[in-house]
Amino acid sequence: MLNILLADSTFNELRNYIYEKCGIYITDTKKYLVENRLSRILQEKNLNNFEEYLKLLKYSTNGNELSRLFDAVTTNETYFFREPDQLHVFQNEIIPRIISQKRNPQQLKIWSAACSSGEEPYTLSMMLHEKGYHAKQFEIYGSDISETVLQSAKRAVYNSYSVRNVPVAYARKYFSCTGQTYALDESIKNSVKFMKINLIDDKNTRLLRNSDIIFCRNVLIYFDVKSKQKVASLLYDCLNPGGYLLIGASESLHNITRAFRPNILNKVIAYQKV
Numbered sequence: 001m002l003n004i005l006l007a008d009s010t011f012n013e014l015r016n017y018i019y020e021k022c023g024i025y026i027t028d029t030k031k032y033l034v035e036n037r038l039s040r041i042l043q044e045k046n047l048n049n050f051e052e053y054l055k056l057l058k059y060s061t062n063g064n065e066l067s068r069l070f071d072a073v074t075t076n077e078t079y080f081f082r083e084p085d086q087l088h089v090f091q092n093e094i095i096p097r098i099i100s101q102k103r104n105p106q107q108l109k110i111w112s113a114a115c116s117s118g119e120e121p122y123t124l125s126m127m128l129h130e131k132g133y134h135a136k137q138f139e140i141y142g143s144d145i146s147e148t149v150l151q152s153a154k155r156a157v158y159n160s161y162s163v164r165n166v167p168v169a170y171a172r173k174y175f176s177c178t179g180q181t182y183a184l185d186e187s188i189k190n191s192v193k194f195m196k197i198n199l200i201d202d203k204n205t206r207l208l209r210n211s212d213i214i215f216c217r218n219v220l221i222y223f224d225v226k227s228k229q230k231v232a233s234l235l236y237d238c239l240n241p242g243g244y245l246l247i248g249a250s251e252s253l254h255n256i257t258r259a260f261r262p263n264i265l266n267k268v269i270a271y272q273k274v
Contacts, residue, residue, distance in 0.1 A: 006050050010051055017058070024227070026073065037072040037073065074222070084165070108133075108212050108213070109139045109212050109213075110139065111142075115194075118149075119162055158183075209238045212240055215246050244272050249268075
């Protein structure tokens, strides 16, 4: 079963289907990866070929098959305190600016888009707690297209790889360690709400409008220009005036949209809705 080949024509149909559903464009160089990962699903479901699998996807009505497909073709590389320069700017520059311009500074709304297994939104929550903010003063949402990683995020139990960059003081205060397993403190775990959201679906993203800060880091690299423009537009609509969008340090909106004003804060670019 594992030796079933993915024909070029079927691969094209499959990647067009994925693109239509979530905006992710899979290049020719990723064909082997897709073939390898999806062959496990074919084996599990006793399917004879990729054409049968494509038919199953198109006619399945419960959404589970689509979720499995997204799980298989997306990369969920993440860990706590990733890209710390951005996080310090979030904590020390952006939060004070947002609070100074809000009529009701007691309520911050922060969205971690494509958060995978939750390390990013939980990191933001810990940083806010360390700055003296109480849980009632902010709302943090984590979203992803994959149901599997969202379930993992809700469990909030991590391995040593995920926590390798956690400062010692944070590790002692917010994690309990059993062997190589690290369970997050309940106060942080309960401070983040998780949602299944497709970033190119305006009905999905509309649920998180009126956000003050959106993190969408290392996500746009998976989209082509058209999808990047759509995602950027929907994220713009979700921000309050004066709100900030943070993307990956190696990413740029330069050729995607002019809607945001780029601000350089301690050598970090933060895109602002003005």
